[in-house]
Every structure is written in C-alpha cells, then in structure tokens.
Amino acid sequence: MGQTASGKSNAKIILIGDHSVVYGQPAIALPLPSVTTRVVMAPAASGQRISSRYFDGPVAQMGQNLAGVAALIATLLNRFDAQETPFAMTITSELPAERGMGSSAAVAVAITRAMYHFFDRPLTRDLLLETAAIAEKITHGNPSGIDAATVSSDVPIWFVPHQETLQIPFTLQGYLVIADSGIKGQTGQAVAAVARRKMAFPQETTQQIQRLGELSHQARIALAAPDLMHLGQIMSDAQDQLRGLGVSSQELDQLTQVARQNGALGAKLTGGGMGGCLIALCPDLATTHHVEASLRAAGATQTWTEAFNLEEDPQ
Ligand SMILES: Nc1ncnc2c1ncn2[C@@H]1O[C@H](COP(=O)(O)OP(=O)(O)OP(=O)(O)O)[C@@H](O)[C@H]1O
Numbered sequence: 001m002g003q004t005a006s007g008k009s010n011a012k013i014i015l016i017g018d019h020s021v022v023y024g025q026p027a028i029a030l031p032l033p034s035v036t037t038r039v040v041m042a043p044a045a046s047g048q049r050i051s052s053r054y055f056d057g058p059v060a061q062m063g064q065n066l067a068g069v070a071a072l073i074a075t076l077l078n079r080f081d082a083q084e085t086p087f088a089m090t091i092t093s094e095l096p097a098e099r100g101m102g103s104s105a106a107v108a109v110a111i112t113r114a115m116y117h118f119f120d121r122p123l124t125r126d127l128l129l130e131t132a133a134i135a136e137k138i139t140h141g142n143p144s145g146i147d148a149a150t151v152s153s154d155v156p157i158w159f160v161p162h163q164e165t166l167q168i169p170f171t172l173q174g175y176l177v178i179a180d181s182g183i184k185g186q187t188g189q190a191v192a193a194v195a196r197r198k199m200a201f202p203q204e205t206t207q208q209i210q211r212l213g214e215l216s217h218q219a220r221i222a223l224a225a226p227d228l229m230h231l232g233q234i235m236s237d238a239q240d241q242l243r244g245l246g247v248s249s250q251e252l253d254q255l256t257q258v259a260r261q262n263g264a265l266g267a268k269l270t271g272g273g274m275g276g277c278l279i280a281l282c283p284d285l286a287t288t289h290h291v292e293a294s295l296r297a298a299g300a301t302q303t304w305t306e307a308f309n310l311e312e313d314p315q
Pocket residue numbers: 052053054065066067068069091092093096097098099100101102103104105107139140147185186187188271272273
C-alpha cells in the first residue's frame with residue numbers, strides 16, 4: 001500500500017442471450033478492448049475522494065446514482081481494515097453510460113482491481129467477479145454476472161450463470177457495427193419488467209426465454225462452422241424474441257430494420273434494452289461502412305466497428 005495503483009476493464013456487447021441469461025440460459029458476449037474504463041487510486045494526505053463523470057468530491061457524499069460504487073468501496077475498505085486510509089480515486093471511462101455496453105460492470109471491475117492493487121492483496125478471477133457483483137446487485141437489481149465476466153475478459157465468452165465461463169474461438173470473417181440509439185437504456189428496469197411479465201404470462205415468457213437460449217446454442221454452432229449468414233438470421237430472430245419480451249424500443253426496432261435494409265445480415269439490441277445500443281452483423285468492410293452511415297442518418301448518435309477477423313483493420 002502507499003503506491004499509486006490502477007485497474008482497467010473493457011466495454012462489452014452481448015452477441016446473443018441478453019435477458020434469457022438472467023434465467024439460467026447460455027449467452028455469448030464479447031469484450032471491446034478498444035473501449036476502456038480505468039481507475040487510478042493514489043495515496044492522499046487526508047480524506048477519501050473520488051472523481052468521475054458523475055461526481056467529484058468526498059466518497060461519503062456520493063449520490064444515489066453511485067450507490068453501487070459507494071457500497072463496493074465501503075465493502076473493500078472494511079475487507080482491508082482500511083476504513084480511515086486516505087486516498088484519491090479517479091475513474092476515467094470511454095464507455096457511454098446506460099447504453100447496454102456494461103459501464104456499471106466496467107467501473108465495478110476496474111475499482112476492484114485498482115483497490116486490490118493499492119492494498120497489495122492477491123485477487124483471483126472468482127473473487128473479482130464476486131466483488132464486482134456487490135455494486136452490480138445495487139445498480140441492476142438481479143444481474144446474471146455476464147457483464148462483469150465479459151468486461152474483465154480479453155476474449156469472447158460462453159457464459160452460463162453459476163458455471164465455468166468458457167472462451168469462444170471466433171474463426172469467421174465479419175464485422176459488427178455497434179450503434180447507440182441515443183436513448184438511455186434502463187437495464188435494471190428492463191430486467192424487472194421481464195420478471196413482471198414472467199409472473200403475468202408464465203408460459204409465453206418461459207417459451208421466449210427458452211427460445212433465446214436455443215438461439216445461443218445455434219449461434220455457437222454458426223460461429224464454429226463458420227456460417228455468417230446463419231448467425232445474422234439468429235441475431236434477427238433474437239431481436240424478435242426480445243421485442244416480444246417487451247425490452248426493445250421504437251428506436252431500436254427502427255434502427256435494426258435500417259441496418260438490415262442496408263445490407264446487415266442480422267441486427268438486434270444488445271444489453272438491457274429499452275434504449276441503449278444495437279449490433280448489426282456485416283459481411284465485409286464496404287457493407288459495414290454503408291450500414292454505419294445509414295444508422296447515423298437514421299438517428300444513431302455514435303457507432304463503433306469491431307472486426308471478427310482481426311487480420312483486417314476495420315477503419
Ligand atoms: N464513468 C463512471 N463513473 C462512475 N460510475 C459510473 C460510470 N459509468 C457508469 N457508472 C455507474 O454505472 C451506472 C450506470 O449503469 P447502467 O446499468 O444504467 O448502465 P450500463 O451498465 O452502461 O448498462 P448495461 O448494464 O445494460 O450494459 C451509473 O449510475 C453509475 O453508478
């Protein structure tokens with residue numbers, strides 16, 4: 001302890017399995033290592049201060065929107081018997097918040113890594129995920145754990161709650177356009193809305209959740225084949241199921257249509273939905289650029305491109 005320490009994490013997108021993963025179904029998710037969150041923890045002469053996009057001041061005065069972050073820091077200070085240790089924490093994130101790209105998990109993982117580093121304690125992956133869940137439970141209510149598992153990973157993952165996370169090889173050549181609908185997503189509310197729907201319409205909702213789980217299995221096969229066209233169809237099928245679950249939005253429905261009309265092989269929302277981001281699968285660079293431009297013209301506020309085949313530069 002006493003040295004400046006830092007912790008880093010990635011953004012994430014869920015390729016398939018959003019929401020159904022909360023009910024134990026498998027999901028496939030990808031970290032975006034080019035979109036990072038970094039936490040620096042420095043020794044200070046006095047006080048415990050935090051500086052972030054949301055708040056700059058004493059840790060004890062963080063507002064309700066940072067309740068998860070506050071609980072995480074308090075738990076770790078207790079864990080290290082360091083309740084009175086002075087420090088200055090700075091959170092810098094390239095992730096747009098509340099867009100389904102995992103900003104809350106990215107912050108929780110980067111804080112946990114920085115604090116373990118600062119207090120010079122060993123951190124296993126299981127302990128990292130358990131610890132990040134303290135913040136995620138407060139921010140999201142009932143997280144499956146997929147966000148923290150993905151933002152802390154450097155490779156795509158096959159995630160089933162309470163099971164060992166597997167790495168997934170991506171051998172197919174293709175591109176993903178990620179587009180921000182410009183509307184704030186509401187993961188906590190969306191997860192709660194699906195839970196209410198399941199209470200009200202148990203049979204129909206269970207079928208939709210199971211269908212999404214089957215689509216994850218099919219997507220894994222399409223990735224291994226590799227079969228880009230089939231993967232696109234699976235993604236669009238998932239969007240239909242997610243709309244049926246009530247977690248899409250008018251903007252997401254419209255933008256996924258625009259992507260498909262302009263050459264994307266498939267498109268769906270990603271993350272909690274009710275706003276936030278969508279992803280569109282494209283076969284080549286020319287289509288990728290065209291889809292990106294079409295989405296921006298139709299109202300997407302920001303776009304990113306990820307290449308599955310990293311031999312080619314997506315720019
Ligand atoms: N730069 C940041 N600094 C501090 N806290 C942040 C930052 N970015 C996000 N957070 C925390 O995450 C919360 C936003 O989480 P929310 O679940 O709404 O969005 P998300 O995690 O981006 O979405 P999703 O889980 O669907 O990917 C904020 O209220 C705040 O607590």
